[in-house]
Each structure stands twice: as structure tokens, then as C-alpha cells.
Amino acid sequence: MRVGELAKRSGVPVPTIKYYLREGLLPAGVLTSPNQAHYDEEHLRRLRLVRALVDVGGLSIAAVREVLAAVDTRDDSLHNKLGAVQEAISQPGSVELDPLAVRDVQLFFARHGETECADVAESNVTRMLAAALSAARSVGHDHFEELLDPYLEGMRLIARADLEYIARRGSSDAVIEAMVVGTLIGDAVIKAVRRLAHVQVSREVIGDGFDG
Amino acid sequence: MRVGELAKRSGVPVPTIKYYLREGLLPAGVLTSPNQAHYDEEHLRRLRLVRALVDVGGLSIAAVREVLAAVDTRDDSLHNKLGAVQEAISQPGSVELDPLAVRDVQLFFARHGETECADVAESNVTRMLAAALSAARSVGHDHFEELLDPYLEGMRLIARADLEYIARRGSSDAVIEAMVVGTLIGDAVIKAVRRLAHVQVSREVIGDGFDG
């Protein structure tokens, strides 16, 4: 198909597709003449993935490019790919880290047998965690780290469902994409579901009111 | 204190503070002369909250304004305030909703006894959920909704910890702020912790490798 049809089938305007091509989010089509190119279903699929990452995942164009680079790397273990994707989707945020928050993160990791994370600043994920705890401290929540263990427990439940879901996918390509989708779209779903859980649990604990 | 000290103690540049004042994120100081104003600890606290919402929560200035408006509303139940905060922090995202995804959301809510959400488009939270499932469908994940129930189960665990944490706070003001902080900073923490849970559970399920 040509770019017009790609636009029609994806709902993305032609100039935007051209922009994505320029930015390297979408591989170039196969040129059949100096000014004619062919796109296939794979292009359509990739384009929809880009839109999902941007619209639902809230990623910047640069972050999408990083994620796709990780997805496309052929000579890498699944484990490394997942790590690269996670790094790409965890933007630092430029919060200065409170040493006490850093210590809390280190203790948390040590408590759960993760010894590799000696330097918190090394990974975006740990830095994000430290930044979040720093922010909590800055607004007077000195013991937010108490929530880390319960959060991990809840997340283990969710991670088991995630892995089952991923394992059910067949090919390696599909597994990688499932990880990206599961991680990013999953984050959005989790946010929404958390709201429902708050309402339900508060009803269950306090009664039907929860009106303070 | 004057604006210079406020800047020094918060780490936010003076022009940015002036901008926040203009945008109504920060109440004006008490004027002692036509060009001298006095700020107190409450201003500092509010300023740090704004930065936390922007840096860690990733909120836009407009969203921060909405959240603060909800926090500041005096004549409203805690329940309504939490709802307003949740609406403010769930941006729509302009994804067109797949009717099948909408149906999945409705079924999910019905399954869990939430009857009020007849119209999915009514609330940002449900629209966000439907948008996420629509995006999953668009990239070929037709059964992502299978994850909703496990997600809710994990989130119930987390919600219980959240409510305990909030209940431990004394005054009404502190409770409201704890909700905002717990919800927004909590989302960031949950994202990070989810990465750790993935690593741990995959190790536990597949063995030490998880290399595909």
C-alpha cells in the first residue's frame, strides 16, 4: 500500500506519518520508483504501536525511538531487552535526590535480595523510585517507604498475571511486543484500576461512606 | 520570608515562582508595601507540593491547578475531593474508543458491583481504562481485559496499605494531602516497583535466566 492508504487505515494523517519516517519511528517503505514507496502490514502494525506508546503510554517521540530500538535489537536476550525498554520509559525528571530516600531504596532492594543495585543513580528505574520518595519527603511524608513492601506484594500478584499473559504468546516477536504493550498500556490500566480499588476497599473498611 | 528566601528554600527560581503566582498555583503573599510581600511556611509547603506534582506526577500546570482546586475546596466530602483529584490526574489522551473495549470495561465494572458507571465516557478514569484497552486491541491484543481481574486483586492489596497509611495521618488537611501524594507519587512508585516484581517473579517462575 502507499502512504495514503496507510494513513486511512491507521487514522494517522499523512504529514504525521512523514514526520515519523523522518524521526526514524517508522522504517522507510520499499521504493518502486524515485517517488513511490510501498508499505506493508508490518508498517501499519508499527505505526499503531507508535500511536499506542504516544497516546496511552504518554511517551515522548525520543522515548518511543528508544523503546523501538530496544524492541528491534536482534542480538540481545529478552531480559536485556526488557531492561532497555524499562529504562526508556522511565524518564528521570530532574528531581534532586534526598540521601535518606536513596538509603530507603537501597534498604528496600537489599531486603528483597537485589544486590546489583549498589548505585541508585545507575538505573532510571531506581532513580525514579528514589526521586518519588524524595518528593514524598519534601512534602512532609517521611515514612512513605513503609508502603514499598505492600506495593511489592501487590505487584508480585500482578507480575504473575503479566508473565502468564506473555508466556501465552507464541513467537519471540510477539513476546517482545507483549512486554512493551503489557508494561506501558499495563501501567495505564493499573492506574485506572487502582482508583476502583481505592473506592472498593474504602467502602469495605469504612462502610459505604468514605466521606471523611 | 520574601520571595528570594522562598526560592532558596524550595530550590525553585524566583521567575518560576512569579509564574506560578500568575498562574494561580500559589496564593499571593501578604503585601506589606506596594512592592513587598511576605510568604510563610504554608507557601513553601504548597510550592513543594506543586513541584512534586509536576516533577514526579508529570502533571501539566493546568492539571496541577485542578488538583489544588479540589484540595482547597472546603465544602466537599473527602469522597468527592478524591474523585475530583482523580479526574484531574487522568488526562483523556484523545484515543478513539473501540466499542469492544468499552464493553469490556462495562463488564468489568458490572462484575465488581460498580453499577454507577453506565456511561464509560462520563469519567476520565473509565475513559482512560477504555482507551488503554482500545490501544491494546489496535496492536493486536484482543484479550488484554483478561488481566483486569488479576490487576484489581493486586491493587486491592495496595489500596488496603494506602488506606491504612492515610488513616494514620491526623488532621483533615493532612489526609487530603496524603491522598494526593499517595495517589500521584504512589503511581510513580508503583511503576518502579512493578519492574522489580517482574524481575523477581520471572526468576521465580522460569529460573534465574528469563532470557527468552
Place this chain on the structure above:
DNA sequence: CTGAATGGATAGCGGTACTGTCTGCTATCC
């Protein structure tokens, strides 16, 4: 043959979150 579409290049636009500059004042220190 003609009119719409295409690839490629480059320039422009609208929104967001600041940042800088100016003016007329005020606080403070010597």
C-alpha cells in the same frame, strides 16, 4: 492527457513552561 497523489526537503505553527527585562519602589547596611 490531466489531475490527484507521492517522496523528499524545508519552513512554519501552536502550545507549554518557563525566563528575561523593565519600572518604580523599598529594605538594608555602611
Place this chain on the structure above:
DNA sequence: GGATAGCAGACAGTACCGCTATCCATTCAG
């Protein structure tokens, strides 16, 4: 009291991001 620094308020300017518009030579579809 004079020098210096800081301040409130108004407004213009900046930097970046994610597109969008325009142009050209070419090519495809009817």
C-alpha cells in the same frame, strides 16, 4: 543619607516539542 540589593508587577521573549503546511519534480490512475 547614600549606595546597593532586592521586590512586585507587567509584559515580551525563548526553547522545545509535536506536528502541519508548502513546495518541487515525478508518477500513477482514469
